[in-house]
Amino acid sequence: MEILDELCEVHALRDHVPRQMTIGNLTIEGFSRAAVQTYWRIAELKLGFDVGAQPWAFMGLPRLFLSHTHMDHILSLPAYVARRRMMKMEPPIIYLPADAVGNVRNLMTAYSRLDYGGLPCELVGVVAGDEFEISRELMISVVPTFHSIPSVGYIAWERRKKLKEEYLSLDSNEIRNLALSGIEVSRELKIPKVAYLGDSTAKALDETPSMYDAEILIMEMSFVARRHQSDKIHKYGHIHLDDIVKRQKNFKNKAVIVSHFSARYADKEIEDTVLRRVPNMLDGRLILWF
Ligand SMILES: [Zn+2]
Numbered sequence: 001m002e003i004l005d006e007l008c009e010v011h012a013l014r015d016h017v018p019r020q021m022t023i024g025n026l027t028i029e030g031f032s033r034a035a036v037q038t039y040w041r042i043a044e045l046k047l048g049f050d051v052g053a054q055p056w057a058f059m060g061l062p063r064l065f066l067s068h069t070h071m072d073h074i075l076s077l078p079a080y081v082a083r084r085r086m087m088k089m090e091p092p093i094i095y096l097p098a099d100a101v102g103n104v105r106n107l108m109t110a111y112s113r114l115d116y117g118g119l120p121c122e123l124v125g126v127v128a129g130d131e132f133e134i135s136r137e138l139m140i141s142v143v144p145t146f147h148s149i150p151s152v153g154y155i156a157w158e159r160r161k162k163l164k165e166e167y168l169s170l171d172s173n174e175i176r177n178l179a180l181s182g183i184e185v186s187r188e189l190k191i192p193k194v195a196y197l198g199d200s201t202a203k204a205l206d207e208t209p210s211m212y213d214a215e216i217l218i219m220e221m222s223f224v225a226r227r228h229q230s231d232k233i234h235k236y237g238h239i240h241l242d243d244i245v246k247r248q249k250n251f252k253n254k255a256v257i258v259s260h261f262s263a264r265y266a267d268k269e270i271e272d273t274v275l276r277r278v279p280n281m282l283d284g285r286l287i288l289w290f
Helices: 056-060 077-086 098-115 172-180 203-207 230-235 241-246 267-277
Strands: 019-023 026-033 037-042 047-051 063-065 093-097 122-126 131-133 138-144 152-163 186-196 216-220 255-259 286-288
Touching (some): 026 216, 026 255, 056 077, 077 098, 093 098, 098 122, 138 203, 267 286
Parallel strands (some): 047 063, 063 093, 093 122, 186 216, 216 255
Antiparallel strands (some): 037 047, 131 138, 138 152
16 A cells, blocks of 8 residues: 555545446446545446455346555455355456565465355456457557556446448448358448546556547546645656646546545545636546545
C-alpha cells in the first residue's frame, strides 16, 4: 500500500455497500477509495476489475481482471477463490500483471495452507498489448498504465458482425447465397464498451486513445486539491484533477466515472473542488463515485 507522506484525517475507513448505476445497457457496481479498497463489477459482461473487497454477490463472477497488486486492489482475492470453491462454482480465471504471478501464486499457496483448504484458480499473467477472446461477443485488451509498481488497464470490447458496405443493397436470400458460397459478407465491428484504468498517471489515457472513446471510462482521480500538486502526484503514479481539466476536450465517453479519491479528502471537499474547476461536469458525463 502506498505510504501517505503526511498525517491525514482518514475519512473512508468504514464498510461500504457498493454503489450501483445503470449506464446504457450496463450496470456498474463498485467502490474505490485510495488505500482503502477498490473493486468493480459489470454484471452483464460478467467482468470484475480488482478485488480490494468481495461483496458476497460478486463471487458469481467467473473471471477477474487485476490492475496491479497494491493491497487495496487485491486484498480479498483468497476469499473470492475460496467462496467459489465452497459454493461449488468453477475455479475462476484471474488476469493480472505478468510480473506479479509468482508472488500471487505464493500468496495463494500460503493462504491455502493456513486455511487447510484448496484455492483452485487459474492465474493468467498479462502484459500491455495482450488480447483475450472471452466470448463471441466480448474481447478484452490490456493497455499500458503508469504507476509505482507494475500495472495495466483493460478495455472490454463488444464484437459485432456488420454487413459489408458492398452488400447493403442485397436482399436476405442473396446475402445467404453469397455466404453459403464461402464469401465473407460481414466484417467485425469492435466497440469499446468499458475501459478500466486502475491506478496510473494520465499518460495512460493519452497513449491509448480508445480509453477516451469507450462508452464508459472508469478511472482514478486520487487527488483534487491545489495543495497536492500534480507533478508530485505523478511521481507516485496517480491522477490529479488538473490532469482532467487539461484534457476535458478529449473525453468522448458517455460516462466518465472518477473514483479512488485519497482518504485525505471528505466527499464534500471533492465535490466542491470538482464543481469549481469543471462546472459543467463534462456536460453531465463526469460522475464522482463515492
Ligand atoms: Zn496502487
